[in-house]
Amino acid sequence: xxxxxxxxxxxxxxxxxxxxxxxxxxxxxxxxxxxxxxxxxxxxxxxxxxxxxxxxxxxxxxxxxxxxxxxxxxxxxxxxxxxxxxxxxxxxxxxxxxxxxxxxxxxxxxxxxxxxxxxxxxxxxxxxxxxxxxxxxxxxxxxxxxxxxxxxxxxxxxxxxxxxxxxxxxxxxxxxxxxxxxxxxxxxxxxxxxxxxxxxxxxxxxxxxxxxxxxxxxxxxxxxxxxxxxxxxxxxxxxxx
Amino acid sequence: xxxxxxxxxxxxxxxxxxxxxxxxxxxxxxxxxxxxxxxxxxxxxxxxxxxxxxxxxxxxxxxxxxxxxxxxxxxxxxxxxxxxxxxxxxxxxxxxxxxxxxxxxxxxxxxxxxxxxxxxxxxxxxxxxxxxxxxx
Numbered sequence: 001x002x003x004x005x006x007x008x009x010x011x012x013x014x015x016x017x018x019x020x021x022x023x024x025x026x027x028x029x030x031x032x033x034x035x036x037x038x039x040x041x042x043x044x045x046x047x048x049x050x051x052x053x054x055x056x057x058x059x060x061x062x063x064x065x066x067x068x069x070x071x072x073x074x075x076x077x078x079x080x081x082x083x084x085x086x087x088x089x090x091x092x093x094x095x096x097x098x099x100x101x102x103x104x105x106x107x108x109x110x111x112x113x114x115x116x117x118x119x120x121x122x123x124x125x126x127x128x129x130x131x132x133x134x135x136x137x138x139x140x141x142x143x144x145x146x147x148x149x150x151x152x153x154x155x156x157x158x159x160x161x162x163x164x165x166x167x168x169x170x171x172x173x174x175x176x177x178x179x180x181x182x183x184x185x186x187x188x189x190x191x192x193x194x195x196x197x198x199x200x201x202x203x204x205x206x207x208x209x210x211x212x213x214x215x216x217x218x219x220x221x222x223x224x225x226x227x228x229x230x231x232x233x234x235x236x237x238x239x240x241x
Numbered sequence: 242x243x244x245x246x247x248x249x250x251x252x253x254x255x256x257x258x259x260x261x262x263x264x265x266x267x268x269x270x271x272x273x274x275x276x277x278x279x280x281x282x283x284x285x286x287x288x289x290x291x292x293x294x295x296x297x298x299x300x301x302x303x304x305x306x307x308x309x310x311x312x313x314x315x316x317x318x319x320x321x322x323x324x325x326x327x328x329x330x331x332x333x334x335x336x337x338x339x340x341x342x343x344x345x346x347x348x349x350x351x352x353x354x355x356x357x358x359x360x361x362x363x364x365x366x367x368x369x370x371x372x373x374x375x376x377x
Binding site: 072075076078079080081082083086176177178179180183188 | 345346348349350351352360361362363364
């Protein structure tokens, strides 16, 4: 029997993204940015339900108390993200790079939202221009915005002066992930590294950020986010001193 | 009172997880465990159709002279089977906790293939923490 309709799981994507891309995107391409497709999901599924809740885009950006996301729902989503990505890559490095890219897209939004929340009501809005306060704000503010708590430690590399590390003893996105032994160099926190990289790039501190699994006896899933800053950043720091 | 072993049977009747905790049961080869699980799957399917009063979720406890097996059937057809001594009272709550651990450490793990044998360190750790103490 021939399919009269596309598979329901794909129809959401194909129908909604196509139609909204035509309407909203001047270039007609939706490859880089996902477009809002919430209203068309219902029609694509064929069950037109009356929407009683306010649209997510109409909500107040500054209200954070009731806008937390279910950790379970996110873990299932992230699990699918990893599986989807894993099917399309050739190796662990490639997988980490792709997770990093996905995180980067979140990081750019996190930075924008954080600055808006912290500085919009301030009479003298400011932004971090020095390295250490920027690192501290990532360690505390970004982690609190994304994971609901500050990271556990922040360290400076002894060997290389352009390297800093943010340490999370129990990264929430990896809480239910057991990496098989043959892939033990993989750290799914590359996703978090992407978020951090975007925030540093956005603040004007270009850096290469990677994630490494560094377990200790007490914290088996301890993860180090390694930030390798570009030379220009350190040179500027010298001038600002 | 003792918990002897835990089986997880997928919806097709395949044994995807098997672990022994205490001595007391006959040691079987992995092939024999597979056969036992498949047989239990069949028996369970029969019991679910025997009910005189309409639909039934099938056998929940099967008791022998020296041990009993408690079966938890989930909404998706996965079965958790706990082999315990007759006096064990915590079998049902333990199975609920096992189900919870399964949902967390197996289903949320991107490196697990559904319906395939469970090889997840996280699940092993959770089960050890759960049954190792013998308390739910």
